Amino acid sequence: MVESPLAITSSDITKLILRVAMRDRVAFDSLYQQTSAKLFGVCLRVLKNQSEAEDALQEVFIKIWDKADRFAASDLSPISWLVAVARNQAIDRIRERRQPSVDMDSALNVIDPRPDPESLAAANHERRRIQICLEELEKDRAEAVRSAYLDGESYDELANRYGVPLNTMRTWLRRSLLKLRECLER
Amino acid sequence: MTSADKHDMGNGDEMIAAEYVLGVLSADERQSASSRIDRDPAFAQLVDLWEQRLSPLADAYQQVEVPHSVKEALNRRLFSKAELSNKSGFWSSLTFWRSLTAALAAALVVYIAVPHFNLEKSAPPGLVASLAADGSNVRYLVLFDGTHGKVRLSHISGDRPAERDFELWLIKNNNAPISIGIVPVGKVVSLKLSSDLKQKLSSGETFAISLEPVGGSPTGQPTGPIVAAGELKNI
Numbered sequence: 001m002v003e004s005p006l007a008i009t010s011s012d013i014t015k016l017i018l019r020v021a022m023r024d025r026v027a028f029d030s031l032y033q034q035t036s037a038k039l040f041g042v043c044l045r046v047l048k049n050q051s052e053a054e055d056a057l058q059e060v061f062i063k064i065w066d067k068a069d070r071f072a073a074s075d076l077s078p079i080s081w082l083v084a085v086a087r088n089q090a091i092d093r094i095r096e097r098r099q100p101s102v103d104m105d106s107a108l109n110v111i112d113p114r115p116d117p118e119s120l121a122a123a124n125h126e127r128r129r130i131q132i133c134l135e136e137l138e139k140d141r142a143e144a145v146r147s148a149y150l151d152g153e154s155y156d157e158l159a160n161r162y163g164v165p166l167n168t169m170r171t172w173l174r175r176s177l178l179k180l181r182e183c184l185e186r
Numbered sequence: 187m188t189s190a191d192k193h194d195m196g197n198g199d200e201m202i203a204a205e206y207v208l209g210v211l212s213a214d215e216r217q218s219a220s221s222r223i224d225r226d227p228a229f230a231q232l233v234d235l236w237e238q239r240l241s242p243l244a245d246a247y248q249q250v251e252v253p254h255s256v257k258e259a260l261n262r263r264l265f266s267k268a269e270l271s272n273k274s275g276f277w278s279s280l281t282f283w284r285s286l287t288a289a290l291a292a293a294l295v296v297y298i299a300v301p302h303f304n305l306e307k308s309a310p311p312g313l314v315a316s317l318a319a320d321g322s323n324v325r326y327l328v329l330f331d332g333t334h335g336k337v338r339l340s341h342i343s344g345d346r347p348a349e350r351d352f353e354l355w356l357i358k359n360n361n362a363p364i365s366i367g368i369v370p371v372g373k374v375v376s377l378k379l380s381s382d383l384k385q386k387l388s389s390g391e392t393f394a395i396s397l398e399p400v401g402g403s404p405t406g407q408p409t410g411p412i413v414a415a416g417e418l419k420n421i
Contacts, residue, residue, distance in 0.1 A: 025265070032257060037249035044250055057252065058260045065264055074234045080241040087209065087244075088220070095213035127242040145208065149243045152209040177204045184239050 013078040021068035032061060035079070039086040046090035046152040056093050060086045091152040133183035141176045148173065203232035207240055227343040228323070315393045317414035324352075324413040326369075328393050335384050338376045339369055344413065346371070346397070352413070353402050356383065357392040368402050369395060391418050 013034065019027030039060055043053035063085050071081050134142040140162065147153050153161070159169040205211050206219040223230045313330040324344030330337050337354070346352050354377065355363035364386070367377045379387070396403070397410035 032260075036252045036257070038247060040252045040256075041247040041250045042244070045247055054253065054256045057256055058263060061260055062264055074230075074237075076234055076237055077241070080237055080244070083241065083244045083247070084207075084237050091209045092213070092216060092220075095211075095216060127245060130240070130242040146243060146246075148208045148210050149240055150246055154212060155210045156212075158210070173205070173208065173210060174201060177201070177208065181204075181239065 010078055013082070017064075017068050017071055017078055017081075020065060021071075028061075028065060031064070035082055036061070038079075039082060042083060042086040043090045045150060046087065046094055052093065053090075056090050057086075059093075060089045063089065087152065094152055095154065129184060130180075133180050136183055137176050137179060141172050144169070144173060145176050145180070199229055199232055203229065204236045206233060207236035227341075231343060313387060313389060313418045315416040315418045317393060317395055317416040319412055319414050322411075322413040324395065326395065326414055328354075328416070328418075330379075330387055330418070335379050335381070336376045337366060337379060338374060340374050341372065349400060350410070351398050351400050351402060352395050353398045353408070355394045355396065355408060356386060357394055357415075358386060359391075363394065363408055365403065365406065366393075368398075387418065389418050392416065393418060 013031070016027050016031040016034070020031055036057065040053060040057050043056040043060065044050070047053045047056060064082065067085075071078065074081060076084065134145065137145070144158050144162065148158060155166055155169050155173070158173070159166045162169065164172075202211075202215075202219055206216065211219065219229075219233075223233055313332070315328045317326040317328060318324070322344065324346075325342040327340040327342060328337060329340075339354070352369040354366040354369050356366055357363045364383070366379065366383065369375065369377070392415055394408070394412050394415035396408035396412050398408070399410075403409050
């Protein structure tokens with residue numbers, strides 16, 4: 001069983017990562033218990049294959065154990081840092097693989113996402129802002145940004161899916177990123 | 187398209203950082219971006235900024251239950267070897283993290299006790315200062331390890347100009363700065379303190395880094411601009 005996501009707050013996760021950097025195994029187990037379902041969701045969405053996602057998740061937690069002190073040098077919130085570790089691991093893995101595999105049986109185990117009210121409140125503003133900014137983009141470009149981020153699709157794959165030349169896709173996304181940045185900083 | 191974004195749309199670092207975070211780069215490009223993150227703090231900061239900007243999108247990732255076998259396999263992979271090899275880094279990790287806690291104190295005012303541990307119990311005496319200054323991108327995290335009488339500096343960002351040195355100073359109240367020494371080049375470096383200086387360190391005083399000629403200030407007082415400074419706090 002995965003513990004209810006209601007129980008965890010951002011400052012709890014910071015403290016757990018802190019203790020992991022101090023080589024505290026109890027903290028590591030607790031961090032795993034609190035965050036592995038979310039990070040597994042990341043791996044699964046990108047890799048779309050249960051056993052690859054399980055392998056990737058192990059790599060993710062090995063990185064977290066080894067590099068917990070790197071979190072200090074970044075200004076990221078603890079959950080953003082953890083998600084970045086997981087996304088990078090999964091995306092690196094899928095880039096190494098030639099053919100994306102599809103095995104969505106794994107989607108059956110999706111847990112009802114119930115983030116805690118505190119982090120919801122904190123995240124709400126940011127989330128609304130990025131939604132508003134994405135809406136300022138043309139619809140298919142906003143879609144492409146979202147699937148690049150969430151599914152880890154490459155320029156190549158996106159160009160194929162949208163039936164446009166690679167360079168066009170690159171220009172779309174670069175312009176979209178710059179517009180997003182401009183909108184978020186407005 | 188404005189001329190500003192035409193300019194930005196080349197292969198500038200800003201765009202590489204954005205594309206790295208978005209996840210669209212090829213394996214080779216990702217590899218090269220990732221190794222730049224490790225050795226180029228300015229680039230790493232651009233990447234962090236993009237991680238921050240795009241992070242609300244991650245809310246769409248659903249939580250998926252992980253089979254028990256995964257944690258068991260992870261424990262086997264991690265702890266059969268880690269237990270043998272990770273004895274040395276304890277103090278550095280501890281201080282680093284406690285310093286982080288101090289740096290984050292404002293954000294984490296409410297201490298929520300996590301069951302099973304008590305951080306204070308085993309903590310050696312120490313002081314921490316986060317050094318930064320307006321108009322400078324130089325940032326250091328400075329830790330005073332009371333047990334060993336050492337000052338450890340973690341370089342976070344900002345390059346030192348060629349043919350110049352960074353010098354670390356202790357400023358007590360409004361007294362003249364006391365030189366602690368030239369900051370060695372490197373990610374994590376340390377300076378040994380004289381026992382006289384050790385006595386002088388306490389919470390509330392200021393550490394500052396000035397830009398000096400190679401070999402340090404010729405006058406015994408700072409001669410160049412202060413590139414980073416911060417107050418010492420107990421940890």
